[in-house]
Amino acid sequence: AHDEDSLNRMIFKASDKLSVLASGGDVMLDNSLNADQLENMIDLLMAKYPVVFADLSQAPQALQKVVLARAHQINIVSSHGLVSLRQGRSLIQEINDIRGGDGTNIELLINMHGLAAAQEVPKKDIETAMDLKVSAFVPFEPKVFQGNESESRKITDDKDGANILKQTILPIVQKVIKGGSDVPEVSPQQGKGFLDGLIGKLSSK
Numbered sequence: 001a002h003d004e005d006s007l008n009r010m011i012f013k014a015s016d017k018l019s020v021l022a023s024g025g026d027v028m029l030d031n032s033l034n035a036d037q038l039e040n041m042i043d044l045l046m047a048k049y050p051v052v053f054a055d056l057s058q059a060p061q062a063l064q065k066v067v068l069a070r071a072h073q074i075n076i077v078s079s080h081g082l083v084s085l086r087q088g089r090s091l092i093q094e095i096n097d098i099r100g101g102d103g104t105n106i107e108l109l110i111n112m113h114g115l116a117a118a119q120e121v122p123k124k125d126i127e128t129a130m131d132l133k134v135s136a137f138v139p140f141e142p143k144v145f146q147g148n149e150s151e152s153r154k155i156t157d158d159k160d161g162a163n164i165l166k167q168t169i170l171p172i173v174q175k176v177i178k179g180g181s182d183v184p185e186v187s188p189q190q191g192k193g194f195l196d197g198l199i200g201k202l203s204s205k
Contacts (some may be wrong), residue, residue: 021045024094072175073107076088077109080116089129092131109172110137136171137168148161
């Protein structure tokens with residue numbers, strides 16, 4: 001993106017308060033954007049929007065480093081498996097190096113909790129090995145997550161799904177949105193509407 005007009009053409013407006021950028025950085029066979037282009041895009045986004053979320057799970061390394069070095073908050077998702085936890089620990093160490101030893105504002109989420117309960121690493125051992133508190137455990141509920149996705153339903157319209165999001169994701173999202181600014185707290189009773197406004201429009205597509 002060379003200017004704001006180019007950026008606007010790449011943005012899908014999902015709702016009044018949610019816009020989604022398709023950058024071309026997620027291509028599988030063609031060359032993705034280079035590091036300078038990615039950093040320029042981040043600069044434009046940060047100047048235009050008060051809060052920017054970046055999903056780096058499949059992002060090129062150049063984008064990962066740019067975003068991780070500048071992010072106000074980082075959310076790392078791992079499973080209970082030893083391989084995933086080892087990779088998560090290595091990533092945390094690399095993030096600390098990128099950020100000059102600053103290991104603050106990193107949240108650890110454990111996904112698919114309960115998938116193999118007898119073999120899962122206990123919370124205390126995870127926190128000791130990662131040197132980081134677990135912020136949330138997202139339960140393994142294929143009927144909720146995969147079921148709603150396959151039926152093209154919003155997870156917030158599912159009672160069990162809405163409760164999972166309120167208990168696990170909502171507190172972390174609140175912290176990101178607030179970001180030290182004057183944003184009111186959202187109670188669990190308000191959670192469904194809050195999450196609907198954030199992700200509901202996308203889930204319905």
